[in-house]
Amino acid sequence: MPFESRRRARDEKREAVLRTAVRLFLEQGYHRVTLNDVAERLNITKPALYNYFRSKDEILFECWALGQEIVDEFIAEIDNGGGNALTKLRKLIQAYAEQMTTDSGASLVRFDARDLTAENQKIVRAAKKRIDRTFRKYLADGVADGSIKPCDPKLTAFAIAGSLNWIGHWYQRDGAWSAEAVASRFAAQLTEGLAKAPASKHGPATSKKSRPAKGGRK
Amino acid sequence: MPFESRRRARDEKREAVLRTAVRLFLEQGYHRVTLNDVAERLNITKPALYNYFRSKDEILFECWALGQEIVDEFIAEIDNGGGNALTKLRKLIQAYAEQMTTDSGASLVRFDARDLTAENQKIVRAAKKRIDRTFRKYLADGVADGSIKPCDPKLTAFAIAGSLNWIGHWYQRDGAWSAEAVASRFAAQLTEGLAKAPASKHGPATSKKSRPAKGGRK
DNA sequence: CCCGTATATTACCCATGGGTAATAAAAAGT
């Protein structure tokens, strides 16, 4: 199948460009990386890149999209999966934390959407909103079904997302912690203060008679 | 006092440049802001800026330094102040969160140190290390003196710092929450899962018989 | 009132780097 093999080779090269670009963008920052740098690391020359992408910012966007795709996937999986809101929240934290330890995950936090075209910025904003909504939904649902203590979903979602996004800034593969270890510690720790009852093996056993924190907006 | 008034005027102008630069850098991102943009907003021309600064990256550095100065101040104040480790941690979270809602605070997280000279990058790294060490110290001290549940100080410090730093990315003054409100919610929420006993009015009343979370590295 | 100093402006330099011909080399198709 000549057509297919041709296409595959092309797509593989495209992906190779993206993998290299992500690395460089993360290492040095988008603006300090030139297309010559990217090409050089691939042992080709700059104009060759334009066979696969129309512009530098399109490369950036595709890098981002690769990471976002994964997030959308596990969000769908968790959302359609079982468990109460707290369980889903833990799953989400775990998966998101692990994603943050990867290159494509870190791109989601460390790239600046303002480097993209207006249209792509809209796409990015929409995606970020989707993630945020999911966190807030699980929190709100959890408060409703009693698995989570009363809290302001918006603010709590920000607190959790902040911890997780930060992973993309400090985590390095050669460190003392594996991605999974970090993720499970975060899943446990970030929900410790939220769980209403000592649920499952994760729970930190918050007293049932806890005075419910005065939640809601001030 | 001619000499003094002259100097004061100069310093005021310098600060005006920095205030304007910070705003623009935060609004549009360092690389998208030209020195012409900065000058224009001050109703002067680009070369006039060079009376006060030697280069664009020096402006960036001074912007950052303004924010860092404030952090160093309240860290010193809290460190020399009273209270056990948990109390100090809460104070630190509160102050740091409030700082993140300001322009100079947000600079600390949203500027990329790689835009600075190698020497200034060292200064920035040292400052970030100071902040990190302080968080870890309070956590470790708290575990030692019993006010905080066993936990890995390094990882927990990252989790807390992440939540706080993220404020610099989402907070906007015209929102529903005041800076102080956000800060106090974060101070409470981020220590809820850590406090060993229902201490003071903040405590979420964690049961004393809590199985101590298996802390330490995995 | 004049001089020296700081501060500002206009006009310019030029390295950088994204992007584009024009064209060569390599595959694919027949």
Place this chain on the structure above:
DNA sequence: ACTTTTTATTACCCATGGGTAATATACGGG
């Protein structure tokens, strides 16, 4: 083998923007 289509290269364009030289203007001091 010959043609056509991809893919890559060399050589170039040029807008951008940090930074500077020459010069004008305001200002405090004697």
